[in-house]
Amino acid sequence: MTQTKQPAGRSSTSAGDFVAPISSTSASKFTPCSASDHNVLLNNFQLKKKSYRVLLHGQQLVWERLQKIKQSPQGNEAKAPLPPDSPAQPGGICSYGPQSHVLHLDDVVSIRSGDTKASSLKPPSPPGSERSSGCSGDVAQGKPTSQYLTINYAMRLSKSQTDCNRWELRRLTFFNSDPYIVRQWDQELQIRLHSSSPTRMRVRRLLVFINPYGGRKAGAQTYERHVRPIFQLAGVDATCITTQRANQVKDILLSHDLGVYDAVCCVGGDGTVAEVINGLIFRQMRELGLDEQRPPYIPRPALPVGVIPAGSTDTIAYSMHGTADVRTAAIHVILGQHRGLDVCSVSNGQSLLRFCASVLSYGYLGDVAAQSENYRWMGPRRYEYSGVKAFLNNRGYDAELRMLEEPDLLLTTPLEDIPQSPDSVCSLGESVPSVCYANCQRCSFASSIQEQRSSLFIQEESKEAERNQQVETEDSHLAASEAALLRPRPRPGNLRLPTGSISSMRNLGNDQWKVVRGNFFMICGANITCACARSPNGISRYSHLGDGCLDLILVKKTSLLNNVRFLLNTAGRSGDIRNLPFVEVYRTREFRFRTFSASEEDYSLAGSCQPITPPEEMTAHSSSTEFSSWNCDGEVVTDLDITMRSHCQLIEVFMRGPHSYSKPLKGGTTPTTPASSSDNVYCCCKD
Ligand SMILES: Nc1ncnc2c1ncn2[C@@H]1O[C@H](COP(=O)(O)OP(=O)(O)OP(=O)(O)O)[C@@H](O)[C@H]1O
Missing domain, CATH: 2.60.200.40 (Tumour Suppressor Smad4)
Structure with a gap:
């Protein structure tokens, strides 16, 4: 298990992004789905203007709401996961705790990054075109610009009273003001999606x-x-x-x-x-x-x-x-x-x-x-x-x-x-x-x-x-x-x-x-x-x-x-x-x-x-x-x-x-x- 490294020479972002080792409490929640030794990504993102801690581990994407804690003893403002308030997303299969949302990459349809939310929502390019592989929103090499990452996924409507075998498409658009982090997530997700x-x-x-x-x-x-x-x-x-x-x-x-x-x-x-x-x-x-x-x-x-x-x-x-x-x-x-x-x-x-x-x-x-x-x-x-x-x-x-x-x-x-x-x-x-x-x-x-x-x-x-x-x-x-x-x-x-x-x-x-x-x-x-x-x-x-x-x-x-x-x-x-x-x-x-x-x-x-x-x-x-x-x-x-x-x-x-x-x-x-x-x-x- 390795942790991500922030590229040198960049200032920290207002969204409070950080790259950190998994805490013992978080790590204890993991139920790895594959034996392969994947990297772990852990960053803060915004989802619908709310802050979330987002984790990519193996074939699972986990996001957990953060809330502001008034003042830490050192006088700094900090964020921590919210107390349990909502059930886990249907389709989540690992025991990450009731406030976590879990998405398995098996259920992910496509991933795309973009400079704006609208551009990240566009369908990916068909195979064979230059942008079909690797990073979808940026040119893989060079300075990244994308701050939005949209994940299209499918979900079974398990609570439907009429047809509980029906699946529907859903999407998540994460925002991070640091394009390097967005690019890293995009690349890593693409690799795992197509593994x-x-x-x-x-x-x-x-x-x-x-x-x-x-x-x-x-x-x-x-x-x-x-x-x-x-x-x-x-x-x-x-x-x-x-x-x-x-x-x-x-x-x-x-x-x-x-x-x-x-x-x-x-x-x-x-x-x-x-x-x-x-x-x-x-x-x-x-x-x-x-x-x-x-x-x-x-x-x-x-x-x-x-x-x-x-x-x-x-x-x-x-x-x-x-x-x-x-x-x-x-x-x-x-x-x-x-x-x-x-x-x-x-x-x-x-x-x-x-x-x-x-x-x-x-x-x-x-x-x-x-x-x-x-x-x-x-x-x-x-x-x-x-x-x-x-x-x-x-x-x-x-x-x-x-x-x-x-x-x-x-x-x-x-x-x-x-x-x-x-x-x-x-x-x-x-x-x-x-x-x-x-x-x-x-x-x-x-x-x-x-x-x-x-x-x-x-x-x-x-x-x-x-x-x-x-x-x-x-x-x-x-x-x-x-x-x-x-x-x-x-x-x-x-x-x-x-x-x-x-x-x-x-x-x-x-x-x-x-x-x-x-x-x-x-x-x-x-x-x-x-x-x-x-x-x-x-x-x-x-x-x-x-x-x-x-x-x-x-x-x-x-x-x-x-x-x-x-x-x-x-x-x-x-x-x-x-x-x-x-x-x-x-x-x-x-x-x-x-x-x-x-x-x-x-x-x-x-x-x-x-x-x-x-x-x-x-x-x-x-x-x-x-x-x-x-x-x-x-x-x-x-x-x-x-x-x-x-x-x-x-x-x-x-x-x-x-x-x-x-x-x-x-x-x-x-x-x-x-x-x-x-x-x-x-x-x-x-x-
Ligand atoms: N353009 C076409 N014109 C005439 N027949 C066609 C044409 N295209 C396909 N067929 C034939 O139509 C037949 C019926 O098609 P299909 O079985 O898909 O529909 P269905 O009989 O209405 O549905 P089901 O078998 O589920 O009850 C097939 O045997 C197929 O070979």
Whole structure:
């Protein structure tokens, strides 16, 4: 820890700035966030014409109000921190005392200094320009002139009664009459803001796809009004492409040079997100020279993805952020925190068809997807109309499903070996399933296992990949050898792995396939919760964003009343479909589907790896009452022999996950954040 030095030959300033070693009382409040040995800056600044002592320590900025003390014994006027008078700023995470305000640099969007307040408020210059690096307001070398320092940051509205996962932008403008101090703070903050972290990437050049056709056809306006200003504030250089047709996103991603971009972002609904994800994965397969129809493993794309909701349901964005708020999604892109998102491959007997990021659904939702395309002119209301039609016409669909049930980690792992984190609200091998939040322990654990697998078994799995390529059986074309070629995953922290966890993962292959036959109202393979504004818990409330598993939900065909019960249950906040006697939920990594009433010719109607079926074929197929279609991320797939397989954290997406928090306490007291494991269960939006 070092302290700052004032440049020689300058007089002290009227604001009472000083550079001082941290006092023992202040230092005792620190809870360092990173192990790196950062400098500590400590100076007085003015904020809204009031004096504050401001401290930069590690990745945390702390400011504490000063007040005048009448006279010191020596006769000098002095300043001291105010007594406790206001609660700490929400978002503060360290124990600095109740009167301190704490801002983590993870939540800072941009920093800019200026000679005047107005000039410090201007957005930073885009990357590549002279002023984009280092000191933003002054020429880095030479005599500084800036006295204002504006810090733009984002804050979650944790006290909001309507949407507590929403984030908003805020700013602080500090004043110091000594430009040397302002320059030093500016430089130090810029360095720390852009320092690399395995789970955070500050995007500089972004490729943005805008779908002007999805949802209410307002993608372009949404981007201009809400997203562009946020990207500008962060100094992001965004190249925008407004799509002209379906599948254009995928075609561009497959054919264009993406080397200059740090990330890809889409403004659209689930179909647009799926196009981006499919485009990036297929591109990676091409670059590696893999057979796209029968790849020996699924490679991880190089670029992370940002998702801005502008579609009809936006379940992917909602499941990622806990809200479909556009500004929140844009803020997550510029803050740059990313997590691995599971992606499922969908294949038929012959080849890989496509990748699915949210849900693959047969029966009721498949019928809705197939029919609603005919009523797109209605906008999002087409789902209600087609939904009622498909509901009344559903006579049940015969099907056979085979799956490997995910073993419960608790059964194979001694309890004391299960990693515990005070920040986490997700258990691992839980008897009561957990909900996936920010800092999800189940997903972190899956990530760690993935990393260990790729390093420990790389040689063995490479051999397995070779063997699989030689002996291509119907079942092995997507064999689980991808881990060998996955690059190591970023790890949020030092997570201790339970002993035996690796072997329990590897024993999966020896387990027995479970077979379920029946007549179903609906069959869903849910990769994520599939929550949306109308169904805040989603179809699959306990699905995790990155645990490498999917939830197979089987809704048996019983009575019309039960179908209504099921739909009401998924729409409400308090219901749990697991309690319904005609619903079965299995957690698995893979399932296979066949409809036993279909003849051989009925299989693989699409008959190729064409991901989206042509409309004529789709309509003809959907008119059959014996077979349904598949709804894959809102797009229609008509094959009748389907395998869905989850690929753990295959793609990095800009998100933190929905947040866990306590209800705001009565009397305006802010609950402590992050939530401890005991106060995680309530969302202030819930009742
Ligand atoms: N210019 C365009 N004209 C016609 N179709 C387009 C165009 N651009 C994109 N598409 C296609 O529009 C389809 C629907 O888009 P998207 O899924 O984003 O919106 P949505 O269906 O309204 O939303 P959601 O999937 O969230 O319900 C996608 O399959 C995409 O390929």
